[in-house]
Amino acid sequence: MQQSGQNWNDIISSLMQAKSKDLHYEKVLSSMCTYPHPIAVEAHKLFIESNMGDYGLFMGTYELEQSVLKMLGNLLNHSHPYGYLTTGGTESNIQAIRAMRNACKSIQNPNIVVPTSAHFSFDKIADILKIEVRKSRVLSDLTVDTDHVSCLIDENTIGLVGIAGSTEFGQVDPISKLSDIAFEKGIFLHVDAAFGGFILPFINKDLPFDFSLPGVTSIAIDPHKMGMSTIPSGALLFREEKMMDFLRVDTPYLTISSQCTLTGTRSGASVAATYAVMKHLGRDGYTQMVSRCMSLTQLLLQEAEKIGLHPVIDPVMNILALSVSQPKKIRKELANQFGWQVSITREPLSIRLVIMPHMTEANILAFVNDLKSVLDQFESSENNKS
16 A cells, blocks of 8 residues: 555546446346346445445444335245345355254254255355265256255265256246255255246246245245346345244444354345335336347347357356357357357356346347357357367
8 A cells, every 4th residue: 555645536547447447238248237227226335335244333224224125025935034235146055054064953963955056156065064065966958867866865965055047047846846855855045046036937937946945944936137136145045934043143332232154244235225126126017128139049049049059057047158169169269260259068067147137129239140150150160170
């Protein structure tokens, strides 16, 4: 840090220079985040100093958080859920499994069973919480094999995890079957719906995943993804209040006597942003937005098939994985030549495309055209070699 302070013009110049190096979402097909809704941005600004780590000082913001939880509960078929707003899916997943572990203190070597398609946050969970994370195989449609899940359960299993909108392919595990298994075994079931939580309630597909299923004990859902809120805005919801008690620690010097959260300081601005955008959009607004993303996903699929590409699985949500040879090289050339950012999946290896609200029909058509150009270059190169 320099001795004397800089003037604002110099600082803003540095900031804008840094900002110019950031990518604009218009050419990003790899992220599950997007531009937040303008309403969310304005609400965020109004509550920028609010700290939910000591919400006794910010009771108005706390009341907004309770309203958000009720709205999320309404979305996820629970009239009175318990939980709080987190920094995102990773924190929500950690806390859900931590609550399971703390509820099962008598089990010396606890384990949980997750699909191999689960988010990498569960690898962090294994390390942080020092519990065994057993990974169940998936079927040809990339949903978890519930028969294999059952085989992995033993006397030390404290819970299961199901994915409602996987990060890589967007598929939804058979949560109803996992619910039956968890209910029968008397163990917990956490649903990672960080991405799918703001999509599944607004599409006409029979994919139950929420608290309407009796075995579901907790759900992670991220307003800063398809919820259009500001970053960081996640949420963890429990069916029962007692699960919060398993996370509780004393906070003797605050205005509140205890915390159930993982982080101490929490953003009240994210709370206000989530409240504002959910109130503003309502079910109709989210339905229209999701419908538009799904239409663009179908357009991308149709255009990709015109150039000879096919999906790994038919898209369930606004995620499309395309089978291509040399996906890593294709990703590199799309970025280097045209500025497109795509990602690749683990198994099966493919190009992964997330069609978020910042995408347009023009962008989709331009992307497919550039993708065809890269594929043609590869084909020409291969022909020259032969």
